[in-house]
Structures are given as C-alpha cells and as structure tokens.
Amino acid sequence: MIAQRNMASDQALVAEPHAIGDQRFSIVLKPLSHAELGDIRIDEDVFAIGRSEVPFDSYAPPIIADLSHRHARIFSEYGAVYIADMDSKNGTTVNRVDVQQKITRLRDGDEICFGKALSYRVQLCPRAQQRPARTAKLISLTLTPERGELGLQPIVVTQFPFLISKADEAFSRYRDDHPQQVNYLSRRHAHIFLKSDAPFIEDLGSTNGTFIGGNRLDEHAIALKDGDILAFGGHHFVYQVSLQRENAVADPTVTKFSAPAAAAAAASHAGDADKTTFVAAVGVLAFALFYSGAPERELKALLENGEYGRAAVLASRALERDPDNAQLKALGTEASLKANLPQWMAMLKARQFDRAAALLAGMKKLGGHNPDLQALLKELEWAGNLERLVSARGGADAPIRSPDDAAKIKAILRQWDEDTQGHQRAFVMLSSYVPAFKDTYAEALSHLRKLALTGWSGGNE
Template sequence: MNPGEAPIAEMRAALDKEFDVLLLPVSHPSLGPIRIVDDLFAIGRSELPFADYPRDLVTKLSRRQARIFSEHGAVYVADLDSKNGTTVNGIAVRQAPSRVRAGDELCFGGDLTYRVAIEPRPFSSASARGVQHLSVTLDPQRTDLGLEPIELAAFPFLVSKTDDLFARYKDRYPHQVNYISRRHAHIFLKSGEPWVEDLGSTNGTFVNGKRLGESAVALQNGDVIGFGGDHFVYRAVLQKSFEIEPTITQAMPSQAGLAASASAAPVASMPMEDPDKTTFVGAAHSFLDIFCVDRALQREDEVNEDSPPLTPDDPTETESRRPRRRWQLLMRELTRTFAGGDRTTIRRIGWGALGVLVVVGGISVALYMRGAAEREVKSLLAAGQYEQAADAAVSSMRRHPASDTIRSLASEALIKARVPGWLAALQAKQFDRAAALVEGMRTKSQGNPDAIALIDQLKWVGDLERFVVGRGGPDAPIRIYRDEGPIDDLLKRWNDDAKGHQRILDRIASYVPEFTEPYALAMSQLRRLQSDDTLYLAAIDRLNASIATELGRDKPDALPAVLDDYAQRYPRLAGLDTVRDDLRRYTAIFNEMTARHLTALLALIKQANFKTPPFQTQYKALSASRLPSADVIAKHDAVSAAWQSGDSQQALAGLQAMPAGAWSDVMADELSHKKALLGQYADLQKSRGSADRDDKLLAFYARLDPVEDAYYVRAVQSDVNALRDRALGRAQDLIDRAQGLWRQYRANGSIGGTQRLESGISEGFRNQARLLSGANTSVQQGMRIYTQLKAPHPEGSDQLQQDIEAETQLQRRSLQELRMVLEAGLLKSKLALIGGSDESEARQSP
C-alpha cells in the first residue's frame, strides 16, 4: 500500500482540512513523487516540476494541461481543454472538474501517470500560535471612469463579466465590460501569498503592462493589473495582519456571495477618500466554478482590437519559428550525403566540411562514452548491485563533475546501498553506529551536493530518533533546562525548509521502500515535538521570565507558589525539584545578605552551587553588585581564623584594615562586637571570687557563637559546666522573656507601612521596634545556651525563634525597600531599632 492510501488518512484529512496530496509516479518511477501543499497546483510543461523533466517525457503535455485543487476537504482535478487530455482511472475529465481520492490514477497527456495519495499534514507550531490574514485592495488607476475600489478578504476571487462587480458598468461601458470573459482570471493564495492567473480569456490579463501567459504570477504590492484592456485597470494594495486564533477564510461556494455586503467580516484597508464606495468581497468563489470549461460561452466574448497579443514564451514555439542556421543545414546535408553515398556532393562541400564532420564525430564519441557510464550505473542498479553502482557513479563523477544525471544516479545508488544497514542500526538503537554510517556516506559523497542533501536529512532522522529514545519515548516528560536545546535544534533544522526536507524524505522512500515506516514514525515524532514546543517550551520560557522578574524585584518568596502552579498545569514538566533547590539556596543567601549577617552569608556563598540557568544568571548579577567581593571574603577568612585561634589582636587589626565598601558598616559592627567580647572577657577574668561572677560568666557565655567564638567557648566551658543547672535556668528565663515581649508586640499590632514611611521616628515605632528587638535578642541568647550545653530545647521554643526571626527579617526587608524614599541616616536608625543585624546581641544564629 502506498503512503497515504489508507482510508482513515483521507477521512482525517477531510475533517481537518490539513492534508497534503501526493502524486506517486507510475509510468516513470524515476521522476520521484510530487507533494502538493497548496490548495491549487498547476499541471503543464512550463510548470514545475514538469519543466525540469526530460523533454521527451513532456512532449504530449500542454502548457496549460490541468489544475489540481482542494476544496472543503475534497480533492479535484480539472482539465483545461488540453490537447491530449486528462483522465482519472481511465475516464476522461471534460468540462467539469472530477473528484479524486487516495488510490486513484491520474494520467496527463496520455503519458504521465501518477497514483494519488493523501497524507495528514505535519503539525505546525506556527499555525497553533496564530495565522496570517491577507487582504488585497484593487484601487482603480483611472479616476475619470467612476470605478469603485474592490477589497478582497477571501480567496479565490473570480474576475467575470457576469459578476455585479463589473456588470454594474455595462450601461455606461458596454464594450469594455464585454472585453472581460465569463471566466477571465482569478486571484488565489499560494503559500499565503496572492497570485493571479489568466483563465484563457479572449482579451488577456495584464500585470504591469505585460500580458500573462499560461502560468500564474505572484502579485506584489503596488502591481498594476488590468483585465481585457486599458479600462478595468487597478493597482493592487496588499495588507497582512496576524490573528491569534486561526480563522476560515474560504466560505461555501456561492454566486451571490461575490457582491459586496455590509455584513461581510471587516478587513484592514488603505485609507480612502470615501470608504463607503469601496466594494468589500468577503466570500470566496469556488474552484469548481472557476475551472469549468465552456468554449461555447467563451465565443460570446467581444474582441478588443487594441489588446496586445500574447508573446510566445514557449522555447519550442520560438525555436520552431527561427530559421535554421548554416551548421544545421550542413549537418543535414552531410547526413544525407553519407546515407546515400553521394561522393559528388562530398566534393562539392569540400574538405573544410569534412573537418567539421571530424569534430562533430569526436563530440558524438564523447557523448557516447558518457552515455556508456550512465548505462553502466543504470545496469548495476537494475541488477541490484547497489554498492558497485555507487562506486561506478563516483568514478564517472570524477570524469564528468558537472553532470546532474551522474550525480543523481550516484545519490540513488548510495542510498540504496547504505540506507538498509543504517535502518537496521537505527531500529537496534545503535545510534553511534548509525551516525558512523551516515558519516561514511558523507565521505563517499564529497563533491556531490545532491547526495549530501539526502545524507543531511538521514542525519536529522537519526538525531531525532536518538533524542526521542534517549528521553524515554515521545510521551516522556520534558526535562527542564535539558530538552529545550535539542528540541529547538531539531525543529530549526526542519523548519529552515520544511517542504524541501519532506521532498527529500519522499525521494529516499522512493529509493528504499523500507524507509517508509521510519519516515512515518519520524513525522509523528516531529509533530509531537512541535506540540511540545508550542506548549511546554513556551511554558518554560514564561517560567524563566517569571523567575527573572521576581528575583529582579527582590521577591524570591513569590516563586514557590509559581513553581507549584506550573507543576500542576504542566504534568509532563520534569526537573522542577532542581529549580526548587536552587530557589532555596538563593533565598537563604538573599535573606542573609539583606539581614547583613556577614558570617552566615559567607558560609552560604562558599557552598553556593546553582544548577539552573535563571538562578546562575541572577546569582552572577548579585555577586557583581551586592555580595562581598572575593578580596573582602579572603581577608575576612583570615580575620576569622585568627579570632578562632585566640589571636585576638591580629583579628582586630585585620578588621580595621578592611577596604572601604558596601560592607564597611558590617565590618565596623563586627569590630565593635569583638572588642566588647574582649572587654567582657577581661572583666570576667578580674571578677574571680566576686559575688556576681557567676552572673557575668553566664551573660558572657550566652553571647558567644559556638563556631566563630570557639576559642572563648573552650576557655570558659569548664566553669559553665559547673554552673550547668544555673545556665539552663538562665536560658529558660531568656526564652520566657522573649515570649512575653513577642506577645506584647503581637498584641499592639505589627509595625505597618505607615510607621515605616514616617519622616521621623515616632514613639509608636520606637516602642514596637524595642519589643521586637528585645524578643529577638532574648530568644537568640537563650537558644544559644541550650545549644552550647547540648541540652534539649524547651517545647515550642524553636517555633518561637522562627516566628520572631521571620518578623524581624520582614521588617528589615520592608525598610530596605524604602531606601530610595527615606533619608539614609533615618533608614539606618530605624534598622538599628529593629535589630537582627546591627544589634550585637542578635548578630549570630545558634
């Protein structure tokens, strides 16, 4: 069964109106299949691909042989009164178009026969996102005739003297209207662009003063188009717009729908002096009417004597009218002479002619030798000796590098020789071996661009299969930040010339029939990737934009809800857990940075390892602008090492020598904190034997950080252990005090935006800030003692600490967001009252 012949393919294509028509050659298989992707396709010896066929294959084909068109999910063929006719399954197509179905045989000119196949069109991501809408305005060139502009919003559009668009002028201009034929010309869409074609009219159709021949021409913006002479002449104005949802522009066939109507869908038009006089055509004509041939009615046309005749554009006709050259006459005479043995004539012609004969003979021998090489390759192909045929073709290509025929034969031989092995490797999922086979084919095809195009397409199919299998199949999850690149690459390589690639794949399938199934599978996988590109890759782009926006606004806390929403809406999106991990790392660094906790921040920076692109980008920007520099980090590490080893003076000297910068205030606070600890430790040493020494010892111990102040923790640990019960009691007192202050703070209400925006420090702000700062300091010191003594935390104390710390950080961030509004000194004073960073008691986390 040929591709596309299955009835289900035709049914689905008819319903979706998204299908391609394939003409599979029967009479001459070497020509390759023809894929029709537009609604209208021209058959004729001056049309592609027929113009590229060998001349002996198209001698019976007329220049305007037939037209194949699609309408309302059905496919039709219309014969254009051709000399040798068109048949469907042996039945002649006459005046009316004939419907064709998958499996039918079409014959043109009695010689070229094709089998019809219908295939659903591969999904297009561009059509899923929107469609282009085109309108064409025909603006009259002559203002003295009273002609109205015509705006076309639907295609095809038939130019006919029976239509009211032109018949309305019959009383004023009877002859000029009769110069237009009943089926004069039509404007239709091809690949989304307008084309105009004369339908064999009596007096012709003109574009920019040139009469059209048998082929349609593309209509450009500003082209001047005339029908039947110099009366109905218009300038074409093209306008394009983009619609998000696809719309159907081709309505049901209607003769009445040709006239303007106020209810027609509005389309964009060029500004005119009187828009009400513009005729809007919002309904399409039917190809079924356009391509009906009725010569009897055409004979009613009035001939315009002033209309210029058609200039022959067929090379054969032009050549047939050209007088024979002398060398042609000479060759004919020589042929006759040698055929009849006329020696008298030889003497009459002379020895000069014999020299010409020798040259011609040499050329003939050369041509014969080239033909011998081609025949050898064809013979090997016919015998199934494909590898030998490929070698012979390569050898012949070296002697005739410019021969397209040799190149084509070399391509065919190579494909037939190597693709079956490549297919076996692909089906066995031996992708490295398949890739090596493709590269071997490429090496053998150096100097043959025709074969390279085929090999490139095989490589694309192999890369597509490797990717789909590697990710677990076409329905496997989309791995964020991993699959976007390969999908984008595969689609770009396809979309750079989708029609061309499909023709190449059709050609490979015609050489190697077993390629048909992998070809169909590749098209199915392509459609799935196009769908994933439209849905999931677009969603990833939006997610990246949301992450960048929220991080840029210093709102990382807004992203967990965004990630949860994407996880629910896009169930095949994998890898969001990695994004969440990066978000947690970034949020921790951001919070310590905004809280100005330098020691904790530096510890997080040293462990920072972001795995997703948006967080890598944002962290790089953060490092360049707001985080401590590498020099500051290195010098602070030296200070910490000296402090922890007990070399306090070196640590203080290092802090005093820190370079000025964004973190100078934090360094100054740390210097003050360390000096205070040193003074408190010296005072503690002097208080031995005094009554208040135990209280001083516990107060000092509560302020120590178990890591940063490890030297002093070890220095007093034995004394604290002796007072363990009293130390735990003090820790509980601090927790109780923090709880009381926190309750009072909550009862008064949190510090609000109005209080933060005050131009001074009100008593209300000051009281609430002291309550919050005191609660934070007490809970931090109490929890630190429990941690240092390795004692279990009291019930609820961890949650209390988290609540107070969260409120402190919220108030600090809210104040820092007002740094462009509040005076710098006032902002610093308010932050100092809130605590959490500048207050020495709350500098470190337990």
C-alpha cells in the same frame, strides 16, 4: 488547505477520506509511467498541471508532449481533494475514466493520467494540526481603482482563488454604463490565487490580456506585491494592489485587520462615501466550476449523487457570476428544495414554527440570485403562516374568539383568493421536487377550507 507532510512510509493511508471542514490532507503524486521523475508533493490550495508549470517544465519534451499549457488543476475544499480538467487537448483520466472538462473528487489510491502516457498514483494522508506559523498571514487583497472618475469600486478579495470574469458581479455591474469595456474582459480572464500564502496572478488565455505595470503577462503566474498596478483587458479596469495581513502571533499592541476592516479600509481609499466596496469571497470548488466552464454539468452530477446541500451552495455562487442562466436557476431551485424542504416539513409538523421560518430565511439568503426559487419560498412562507395560525387557534375549525382572530383568518384567506391559481401552481411544483410535500399541501388545503367555513359562519352570527 493542503500542507506538506513528511511520510515515514507509503502504508496505512486513509482509504477514503470524508469531506470534513477542518480536516487537511497531504497530497503526493507518485509517478507510474516514469518512475525516474520522483514524487510530487503538493502544499497549495490549487496546484497547476501544464507543460510550463513546475515541475513539468523540467521534464524531457517527449514526456510532456501530450500536456497542454493549462492542462488540469488539483484543488481542495471542505476537507476533500478534486481534479479539474481545463479543456486540455489530450484529456485527463481518473482510474482510466475520462474526466475531460469535468471536476472529479480524488481518493487515496486513484490513478490519474494526463494525456496518454503521464500517469501518477494519488496518495492522501490526513496531517496533524500544525502550530500557527509565526508569519504575517494574508487575510485579504484589495484592488483600488487607479482612476476614480470612472466610477469603479474597490474590490476586496477575502477568499482565494478569485476569478476575474466579465460575468462576475465585481465587473458585470458596469455593463450598463461601460458595455464595451466589460466586453474586453473574457469569461475566464485571469485568476488570483495563493502560493505559500503569497498572492499570484495568472492570465487564463484571455483575448485582451492581463497587465502588471503595463507589461502583458505570458503563460506564467506572477507574484503580486503592494503597489503593483494591475490591468485587465485594457486601460479601463486598472487597479492598485494592496495586501492586508495580520500577525499570526498574539500581540495586543498590534492592530489586526479583519475582512470587514479590510473592506472598510479599501472604501476609505476610494475617497467616495457613495461607493460600495465589493467584497469578493468565493470558494475553491465554485471557482473551479467556472474555471472548467461546466457548472451546469457538475451541478447535475452533485444532484445525481444526492449532494443537495453542496449543490445548492455552488448553484448560488454560480448564479452570482451568471445571474441570467436559466439552467443554473432550475438546478439551484431543485438543489435547495431537496436539501431543505423535508426538514422544513418536519419542523412544521412538530410545530417548530420559528425554526421553520429561520430555515426559510437561510434559503432566501442563499438563493438571493434565483428569482424562481424565491417565488416558491414565498409560497412556503405563506403555508408556514397558515399552519402557525391554525396551531395558535387550537385547530382550523375552532370558533372565532376575537376581532384580531377574525382579521388574521380574513388576511390568510384573502392572500389565497388573490392568486389561487398561482398558489396551486407553486404547490404542484414543490411537490414535483419533493413528492412528500403532497401531504403537506393536502393538509394546508384542508385547513384553508375549515378556516373559510369558520370565517363565514363567524361573520354571519
């Protein structure tokens, strides 16, 4: 997402770039504490800061004395640039504020310091769109199990970086059948990332190691190529690497892979129609939450800043990796409701019932790993059906016109009566997240009472 750009001057830089999905920025770190070091220009999605990383590994030992081997990462997503401290020993600051174990958005002019004495000025500059490169672009990386008899499924990575973790669904799905083998993986075991459109793998200090061709990785990232044999934690999770690329130059004679096609190709390699290829696509920011080990704290910060939509997306991705985390469920529920419930209420009031139903469907899909949220969405679905019925009848107290009308009233009332306390608890909880929902709740109860009277009188005429 970030590309290198030659700057004519240090002036006229954007003061505060907005997070726009297709906007790209050049990033330059200008040394403050040691001007002799020269500028660092970043052209990767993820840039590693550490004593063994380029260019820091070439600095004099006294300069990098405070740096940890894995000190921090600078990364970008959705047109914004962030820094994440990797639980470094001596910490990271942004504008002299400690951001250790946090993820912080970077803006033009920010001062960042690694440890106590290695500081830089951040320069961000929007770059012009470049013509597509005439090279084969990597669109996915497939990990095909070496031992089919173990029942492992292929993994197709379509978005980078990709975190190898025992909490990730790609591996946690085997916990019941192979609990000991899953436990050989670390929570932040390794990651696969792109550098100049080439895939690299780096072990993240895992207990049981990451291996290429039987050789354990050290603290340096290694480029991956077709045919590499990659193992995580021992002899169970062993995969062969294959790269799927597409030609960036339009050519009708060239067969191009898409992400679904790549997944299908991997499934065919597995040689078992009953196996489902796992397609891994996780955004950079969601990855970084787990990379820093602090998703709950970062989600709280997003909620405090009113970034409910982004928090909902990140909570969803986090729950994919840690589905039993109660705090993530609570934060995800809050984020989703605060992001969407006001809009849903407005649609209901405007009698845009199909749009309201579509919005709920999107919330259900995003919150698929959050049963707490699903229960509340089911309540909203019931309320939406109630209001749709009232509108179609011309009012809650309109007389019954047909047996079908009477059946619909009976069904909606029966659903309420079957779990009255459950409905009430859900309505109260929804109102606690979005206080304005109390009015929607009150109107729903009013309509319910009128329908009950209408149904009673209709049944006794």
